Amino acid sequence: MKASEIRAKTPDQLDDDLAALKKEQFNLRFQKATGQLxxxxxxxxxxxxxARIKTIAAQQAAKKA
Structure with missing residues (x-):
């Protein structure tokens, strides 16, 4: 995912993407532990x-504040 794509999204979309990525990260770690990765x-x-989503979300929040 490119930074320009992330900047075009709303904060709600960023939260949804972040949740999905964290879920995927958990699944990947689980697969690695079981040897299925x-x-x-x-x-x-x-x-x-x-990290990219968190950084851009923080930048957008700082602009609004």
Whole structure:
């Protein structure tokens, strides 16, 4: 997910995306622990997407305040 795509979303959409990514991150960690993880690069990608969403959400909140 690109930063420009994230900036175009509303705060509610960002919250929904963040929840979905955290759920996916949990599932990936569970798969890794049980030895069923196939796409190991996805763990890193999800982690970076979560950080990207949190950063942009904080920037948008700072602009409003």
């Amino acid at each position: 196939e796409k190991t690069a996805r763990v890193k990608q999800v982690r970076k997407d979560i």
